[in-house]
Amino acid sequence: MDCKEVQKKYIPFIDNELRAGELEAFLRHLEECQDCREEYDIYYTMIMGMRYLEEESEKNWIDSEERLCIAQEYLRRHHIIYLGKLAFLAVLCIGCMFLL
Template sequence: MMIGCSDTIMECKEAQKLVTKYIADDITEQELEQFMEHIQICKDCYDELEINYTIFSAFVQLDNNEDSSDDINAMLLEKLKASRKYIRRKKIFNHYRILIYIAAMIVLAMIILVQLGLWL
């Protein structure tokens, strides 16, 4: 563990284990949220992500025979931006989930009432 990381939600050891999972998109929502929080405040783990992502991208590009002139850093930033957006949307959804649930129930009740009204 690095100095300055001990007060974070997730420990560096944990975060660094998630680096490869994050790159491979093999990460749970909860892990993703904690991971994103951690790398936002922990330079060491962000560097770890950057290095791993660079290596990963180089391999993918070798595999696909693609032009490696793509800016890997920009690609990583895009990926992080998408993750942040995803988490934000998820949070908003969780916040309104009960309201959505109630609305769905009302709609369902109305459908049932209409059906009953047609049959009775």
């Protein structure tokens, strides 16, 4: 994913609309690219600030840094579930081989 693609994904990211694969590429890019990281911070603060004012809600404010941590945590869990499924399939295959 290059800088242009990442920049198009700030809002879907904030809205939680990225698929796991996209999310992973997005987060990896932000870790490596200081420019996009800074821009993301600005976008995030701006968008959340606007929404906060519009909705006048009592929503808990999480900052851009925290939002990234949550996404990383989500991905980690996603991977664990995926690996768990793979392990289950592997055990199943080995079981079948023994039966045959």
